[in-house]
Amino acid sequence: MTAAPKTITAAILVIGDEILSGRTKDQNIGFIADYLTGVGIDLKEVRIVPDVEEEIVAAVNVLRHRYTYLFTTGGIGPTHDDITADSVAKAVGVSIGVDQRAVDLLLTRLKKEDLNEARLRMCRIPEGADLILNPISAAPGFKIGNVMVMAGVPRIMQAMLASVVETLETGAKMLSESVEAGLPEGAYAKGLEETDKKYPDVSIGSYPHFNTSGGGFNNQIVLRSKNPDSLAAAKADVEAMLETLKKERGEA
């Protein structure tokens, strides 16, 4: 027996009225999910809340206590509805003010006379936070405790994510295998459940996909585990189970 692989968990909090109204389609959740899976951090929950302080504070406090890390996106620009930094400071219980490090970063792109009140809003960083650099438009995100505050614009968020994840602890990577079922879900669901029970360290899902370019529904069986031996054994069982079912159906 080897020790159980270390588990590092995370949540995402997407902040913004524009996502809830449908005006902006979120492009960050799927990207962050892929990225975290790739580095061995298990994404466990996502929430989307409006630009309302009490909603942000409440969600930050639930999620930061519940998971190893919390990643937020959105609400760190210069306008009145950008209230994420102040809300996170309130949730964490620290003060917030204009941070000279952030001012210096903005001054690499702006003339001093253009650093008005609104732009200084983007320099409001909670006391004790580390900055997350923004190579695209200078205004930084920040990391305070286990909360990573990032921009909502996907290109900026992606750069911030790559830079901050380097500083985080990561766990054993989740490995996955896919098997094309070639049968209706209802035909193999029972066998799949038996395999799922046989391998407690493998999670098995079945995903119907409608092929809009013809062919109707296809089903893909996805097996996920941090243990490569269990994963290989479970995959072999699933393949054998499907083969048996196909033979039975052929003979029926």
Next chain:
Amino acid sequence: MTAAPKTITAAILVIGDEILSGRTKDQNIGFIADYLTGVGIDLKEVRIVPDVEEEIVAAVNVLRHRYTYLFTTGGIGPTHDDITADSVAKAVGVSIGVDQRAVDLLLTRLKKEDLNEARLRMCRIPEGADLILNPISAAPGFKIGNVMVMAGVPRIMQAMLASVVETLETGAKMLSESVEAGLPEGAYAKGLEETDKKYPDVSIGSYPHFNTSGGGFNNQIVLRSKNPDSLAAAKADVEAMLETLKKERGEA
């Protein structure tokens, strides 16, 4: 003075490990957000949780009590990880069993001998629920109390959504206007905040957008209100403010 427009609120609960792992990219949140905005239901919160009963039960209970309606997607197929129907029944506190109406629907597509244990799982409907018809693959969703349980496959979800929303109460439609800023956010943020404060029934946001095909950042100002008069007045104020700023910058 006219009475304040009626507000009908909603939340979405997306259920599925595959969304959190990044394997499947959600296509339902943005669609539902647009749809609800279009019919006058205000989407207030979204959560994504894994296929874990206690997580689903907890989220359903928070969200169904907090908002007028709760829409769930995912987890109503025939496999062992499809636990949404049972979890919702548990959350609402009603019993669940195989529902003859659902069986009859499946039998329009399947031979009786193919209606095995797994497929009967798709016929498990909480006591007292109304079915939501599925014109694509027959297996229905359902509505119990203010909770609408829908499939995760986008094409099926969309058909279910259209059919169930017809049965719901809707509120005053949110109207919106957009103004291309043509200026950096930091230049107009203060003026925008003043306009936002002047019109309490108009919500104003500023949305930077990075144009990947050239042109760098563009900013769009979006005004939203259920009151057409306030909306028009606020838009005129924003346009005048931008024009003044542009003149000032031209003269500087």
